[in-house]
Amino acid sequence: xxxxxxxxxxxxxxxxxxxxxxxxxxxxxxxxxxxxxxxxxxxxxxxxxxxxxxxxxxxxxxxxxxxxxxxxxxxxxxxxxxxxxxxxxxxxxxxxxxxxxxxxxxxxxxxxxxxxxxxxxxxxxxxxxxxxxxxxxxxxxxxxxxxxxxxxxxxxxxxxxxxxxxxxxxxxxxxxxxxxxxxxxxxxxxxxxxxxxxxxxxxxxxxxxxxxxxxxxxxxxxxxxxxxxxxxxxxxxxxxxxxxxxxxxxxxxxxxxxxxxxxxxxxxxxxxxxxxxxxxxxxxxxxxxxxxxxxxxxxxxxxxxxxxxxxxxxxxxxxxxxxxxxxxxxxxxxxxxxxxxxxxxxxxxxxxxxxxxxxxxxxxxxxxxxxxxxxxxxxxxxxx
Numbered sequence: 001x002x003x004x005x006x007x008x009x010x011x012x013x014x015x016x017x018x019x020x021x022x023x024x025x026x027x028x029x030x031x032x033x034x035x036x037x038x039x040x041x042x043x044x045x046x047x048x049x050x051x052x053x054x055x056x057x058x059x060x061x062x063x064x065x066x067x068x069x070x071x072x073x074x075x076x077x078x079x080x081x082x083x084x085x086x087x088x089x090x091x092x093x094x095x096x097x098x099x100x101x102x103x104x105x106x107x108x109x110x111x112x113x114x115x116x117x118x119x120x121x122x123x124x125x126x127x128x129x130x131x132x133x134x135x136x137x138x139x140x141x142x143x144x145x146x147x148x149x150x151x152x153x154x155x156x157x158x159x160x161x162x163x164x165x166x167x168x169x170x171x172x173x174x175x176x177x178x179x180x181x182x183x184x185x186x187x188x189x190x191x192x193x194x195x196x197x198x199x200x201x202x203x204x205x206x207x208x209x210x211x212x213x214x215x216x217x218x219x220x221x222x223x224x225x226x227x228x229x230x231x232x233x234x235x236x237x238x239x240x241x242x243x244x245x246x247x248x249x250x251x252x253x254x255x256x257x258x259x260x261x262x263x264x265x266x267x268x269x270x271x272x273x274x275x276x277x278x279x280x281x282x283x284x285x286x287x288x289x290x291x292x293x294x295x296x297x298x299x300x301x302x303x304x305x306x307x308x309x310x311x312x313x314x315x316x317x318x319x320x321x322x323x324x325x326x327x328x329x330x331x332x333x334x335x336x337x338x339x340x341x342x343x344x345x346x347x348x349x350x351x352x353x354x355x356x357x358x359x360x361x362x363x364x365x366x367x368x369x370x371x372x373x374x375x376x377x378x379x380x381x382x383x384x
Contacts, residue, residue, distance in 0.1 A: 042079070042083070043077075044136050044140040044143070045140055046075065046076075047109075047132075048133055048140060049075070050071060050075070051136060052129070052130070054067055054126075054129045055126050057071075058125060058126035058129065059126050064091065064097060064125075065088060065091060065092065068084055068088040080107070086100075086103075086104075087100040087103075087104070097120060097125070098113050098117035111135070111256060111273045111276070112132055114265050115263050115265065116128060118260075118263045119263060121264070122264050124263075127263075131259045132259070135259050138255055138335075142248060142251060146346065148346075149349050149350050153357055156357050156361075160361050160364070164368075167368060168193075168196060168201075168368075169197065169200050172197040172368075172372070175372055175375075179375050184375045185375075187371075187374050189371045190371045190372070190374060194371075225281065229282060229285070232280045232282045233282055235280075240352045240353060243348070244346065244348060247311065247338055247341055248342065249278045249309070249310065250310050250334075251339050252277050253274050253277065253310070254274075254331045254332075254338065255335035255339075256273065257270055257328075258331035258334075260273055261331070262332075267300070271287045271291050271294075274287070275287030282309065283309055286309055289307075290303045290307065299319075299322065301315050301318040301319035301322055302315075302319075304318060313334075313337075314334055
């Protein structure tokens with residue numbers, strides 16, 4: 001029998017009215033497929049849809065095996081479909097859903113694995129999937145807003161670089177010929193621009209190579225723990241974006257922590273997962289220190305306040321939640337507040353970056369105009 005996976009083969013055998021005893025795969029083993037899939041990454045949108053649809057099917061009374069079979073057939077991503085099939089095979093062999101997910105750390109985040117394990121223990125896997133769907137929907141919105149907020153500054157920067165390159169390589173040499181033919185004395189600013197123009201015209205390939213190599217080096221450095229910490233620290237301390245980054249981290253952290261605690265995940269484990277959701281190594285490191293202090297009997301609100309990584313309002317709300325015994329509810333309210341603030345934060349971020357870029361562009365253009373116009377004024381005075 002031909003089938004894409006072991007689960008599909010089992011389903012086909014049962015559909016024919018037979019009872020499968022043993023299924024063996026020829027040519028390509030499940031382990032080989034699974035090994036290549038462990039390096040795959042999945043978009044947040046796919047995870048959101050997966051969780052929402054799994055919640056719906058489990059609520060409707062379908063078994064986990066049947067639900068995963070249907071999801072594997074319906075998902076748009078072929079790689080994700082194969083991963084779901086491999087997870088289903090692991091479940092048929094006796095693994096739990098959370099254990100099967102652990103084999104694909106690039107696909108299923110630690111948050112999802114922890115919540116799934118909690119849902120399996122409590123027998124509320126459908127509720128957990130619903131919470132995860134909401135979590136990933138919110139997280140995707142935050143990241144999309146951040147991405148959209150940076151589109152305009154990025155386009156502005158690219159246009160500026162292209163315009164400067166065209167001026168330096170094609171326009172400036174034309175004026176150089178005019179100045180040389182008229183023996184015009186050149187001021188220092190013009191000599192500098194001409195020297196840069198000549199260098200770009202002759203060695204543009206070298207500059208382009210250096211830019212590509214520098215980009216590759218920076219990306220490689222960013223992927224290291226030390227590089228992540230360096231860039232995350234710069235982001236959190238840069239005065240133009242500091243407040244916006246703090247609010248974004250607060251929104252992601254509080255919602256994730258609320259979801260984990262409401263699902264029955266212990267506080268220590270929840271803090272580690274919530275810190276990882278922010279994708280900020282400074283916060284991840286801080287959570288390790290905070291969890292260590294919590295084990296000694298410290299107060300969560302005071303430890304978060306001491307870290308100075310989150311807004312004071314957030315730590316105050318957590319303090320109230322600790323005193324009232326409703327920490328997860330208070331965190332959810334705090335997350336809702338910062339979600340509403342997020343739109344304004346993104347707008348302020350763009351509004352703060354835009355004038356800086358305009359000033360920089362104006363300074364560069366002004367420099368080039370002055371370099372070209374000063375010799376022309378000199379020519380005019382000589383003619384007079």
